[in-house]
Amino acid sequence: MQTPHHAAKHPAPAILTVTLNPAVDVATSVERLVESHKMRCTHAQRDPGGGGINVARVIGRLSGNAGNASDCVALYLAGGATGQMLRELLDAEHVAGVCIDIADETRENFSVRETSTGREYRFVLPGPTVTAREWQACADYLASLDPAPRYLVLSGSLPPGLPADAWAQLAKAAKARDTRVVVDTSGPALAAALDAGVYLVKPSLGELRTLTGRPLAAEPEWREAAQQLVREGRAQMVALTLGERGALLVTQDRTLSAAALDVPVSSSIGAGDSFLGAMVWALNRQAGLDDAFRYALAAASATLLTSGTRLCSAEEVERMAAEMVKREASVR
Ligand SMILES: Nc1ncnc2c1ncn2[C@@H]1O[C@H](COP(=O)(O)OP(=O)(O)OP(=O)(O)O)[C@@H](O)[C@H]1O
Ligand SMILES: [Mg+2]
Structure with a gap:
């Protein structure tokens, strides 16, 4: 793992993901949810989590991890014992990370699968309060990268303490340096x-x-709303994901549409992050729009097969992407 003060020794990666409110994701299962009684759960599975971290995990897998670690680096804020665990979990997966230390404790998120119904319940905490100085350290680190990364992925929620335009501030600074800014967040931050x-x-x-x-x-309205974002110059490209209904990809010239793959869903946690990770990975490798979209759908679907907070494997993504090519050829 790198720390900011060592960062100068490392070349800027092609892709940098930023996670301001990461988590250690704890996933377990129980036969039935009942109130008041103790519910005996299965062994807890712990994974590093948060939008940008998941995106980096997926990109790492698709590029064969350790082999080319400088391709993608996850920048994140973390503190306390949970922050330490997050660092260790990322190291164990060989995900290259740069951690900005914060004083408050990193959050844990908790998901429970009810095996009798297949339902999944997700408990998400607000996360630690980030101070102005810690936030500044993050912005300074990004500004210090030379050359600037080709892609900057800003993904996930904002932690308490940060203004709603925190992602917007990073986006503006990166755009001014010709970085392609990618955003996946919600509400006022989006x-x-x-x-x-x-x-x-x-x-x-x-x-x-x-x-x-x-x-x-x-x-028609989904399509129109996505096209409007492009027309208004708010995004050059809109990947609108529609859960079990698939996805749309809209640019100035084209609108691609795809149905979701018919796969047995074990858990939908991380599907959106896998979609985005594969898309950025493919775009960075100069893939065309159709290929990038296909990889994105394949990665989302491959993550659906895995339980809890587990993400797709590169093999499964390649298999599903190849399957899609075959199917497209047969309908022509
Ligand atoms: N139930 C499902 N069946 C088939 N594919 C699915 C299903 N849920 C998700 N997907 C796939 O995963 C992609 C991303 O899922 P989704 O649209 O739910 O985004 P998300 O970012 O995970 O959602 P959110 O951020 O709102 O929780 C979809 O475009 C689709 O390809
Ligand atoms: Mg999402």
């Missing part, structure tokens, strides 16, 4: 980032509804 104008945004349908304040009931 609206502010789009006001700054980004390269790629990946809202889910719920996030797009909140953003537009419109019900967006059916496909």
Whole structure:
């Protein structure tokens, strides 16, 4: 693991992900949820979590991890014993990380799968309070990278203490250095980032509804709302993910649409992050739009197969992407 003061020894990665409110994700299962009684859960599975961290984990897997660690680095804020655990979990997965230390304790998120129904319950904590000085250290680190990364992925929620335009501030600074800014967040943080104008945004349908304040009931409206973001210059590319209904990819010239793959869903945690990770990984490798979109769908689907906070394997992503090519060829 790198720390900021050692960072000068390392070349700037092609892709840098930022996670301001990471977590240690704890996943377990229980037969049935009942009130008051002790519910005996299965062994807890712990994974490093938070949007940008998951994106970096997926990119690491797709690029064969350790082999080319400088391809993608995860920058994150972490503190306390949980922060230490987060660092160790990332190290164990050979994910290259740069940690900005904070005084408050990193959060743990908790998910429980009810095996009798297959339902999944996710308990998400607000996260530690970040001070102005800690936030500044993060912005300074980004500004100090030379050359600037090609892609900057700003993903996940904002922790307490940061202004709603925290992502927008990073986006503006990065844009001024010709970095392609990628955003996946929600609510006011998403609206502010789009006001700054980004390269790629990946809202889910719920996030797009909140953003537009419109019900967006059916496909033509989803398409139109995504196209409007591009027309208004708020994003050059919009990847709108639609859960079990698949996804749309909209640019100035093209609108691609894909149904979701029919896979047995074990857990949908991390599907959106896997989608985005694969998309950015492919774009960074100069893939065309169709290929990048296909990899994104393949990675999201491959993550659905894995339990709890586990993410896709590179083999499964390649297998599913190849399967999609075969299917497309047979319908032509
Ligand atoms: N139930 C499902 N069946 C098939 N594919 C799914 C399912 N849920 C998710 N996916 C796949 O994962 C992708 C991302 O999922 P989704 O649209 O739910 O985004 P998300 O970012 O995980 O959602 P959110 O951030 O709102 O929790 C979808 O585009 C789709 O390809
Ligand atoms: Mg999401």
